[in-house]
Amino acid sequence: MGVSKQQAEENHRAMVDAATKLFRERGVDGVGLAELMKHAGFTQGGFYNHFKSKDALVTKVIETAMAETAEEFREVLSRPAPVDTTCFERQVDYYLSEGHRDDIECGCAVAGFVCEVARLGEEAQSRFTTGLNAAFSFLTELVAVRAPPAKPEKRRRRREQAISLYCQMMGALLLSRSVRIADGALSNEILAVGRNALVGSSKQKLSRRPGMKRKPKRR
Amino acid sequence: MGVSKQQAEENHRAMVDAATKLFRERGVDGVGLAELMKHAGFTQGGFYNHFKSKDALVTKVIETAMAETAEEFREVLSRPAPVDTTCFERQVDYYLSEGHRDDIECGCAVAGFVCEVARLGEEAQSRFTTGLNAAFSFLTELVAVRAPPAKPEKRRRRREQAISLYCQMMGALLLSRSVRIADGALSNEILAVGRNALVGSSKQKLSRRPGMKRKPKRR
DNA sequence: TGTACATCAGTGAACGCGCGTTCACTGATGTAC
């Protein structure tokens, strides 16, 4: 009742943040506006001062979550890590970590919404697609480290590798999450297999290249 | 109003079938019992003659869908296909086909429920996990064709390949489905990349093995 | 084999409840003078 414009903006963000977490955890249909507003710290009537419908909120959530995921991808690379790990390895290790698996509320938005997005509004689907394309572009740059600097015409091949990488990482993350409660050991195995297949095999490929010896610092 | 036991069993199956399709299409929370019963050809009151709750139906749906998926996997291999394709290739080609992508109602149950299962009841999660393990076992046998008959101690390695394969196939299928409406070209690209990464690279590996020439019938 | 009756799948109305959305109201913010 009587709130500064700045405060109103902060409150708006609180609603989006609460929705992002709750939607990922329980699905869009599994969360009511009253509960959502309560989580954000308000009563339900105020919702329509900020969004014209639940659908509009969903669109905003997808857009925000995809942007935050892009941010997270970049941030992973700036974290302290063993000097002998490549960007690629660090990304895979993060994505397929138990921490990321358990953090459904805040993890990769693609994994969080991939199964719901086809049922959401047109705008939400559009934002999701834009975000996914951005993620593919980001990874396309990243996979370059797996091979010698590629010629321009190899860019297409690198994009294929990036898409393939994302499919495998996300698939492993989702499967790992799906059995986590019922079979924690299987859940961990899936993560480990994913890491090994992506990082392990990339190292194998490097070390197996004819005439190339495994450098000690590459371990 | 007065129905033979056999008819009642058929009706039961009709309810499960309708639920399986609707749940995959719109999610468990997105389908009400009244609509569900109508799709199965009945009025909503009769539901509780067959299930003690919606949750019990969900458990039955997961169990049934996982079993049908296993059936489907086996059936794919018995379909007519070019004689020079391996079982592995046929499975990948089916899984990453546009037909399978578009057939959300009846396709792979793992892909259909993977994002929802962690929110479902304990029993449903248990059935899902059992089915996923069965799928891993099935694929473990299948990936053997990618390499020479493995020694017993290589079984672990084949299981890893199978899990990795499923992650990649399912990841590609889900991503392809998620952007299908908003960007059909990207959706198709994801499928194609997945097929190429799995089947293409396996052929490359085979053909690249030192001193081994590509056999014509292997194409 | 024929008759009487218990069973139970299916009907359709009703239950309380939470959903998304609307609305009259409040009162601090922030603008106009």
Next chain:
DNA sequence: TGTACATCAGTGAACGCGCGTTCACTGATGTAC
């Protein structure tokens, strides 16, 4: 700078609606004799 007032974020009650579930009832099925 001080005063008067329009704005609008937030409140909380209310709306119609569809949800999951319950229930009295129907009547063909299938069993007991």
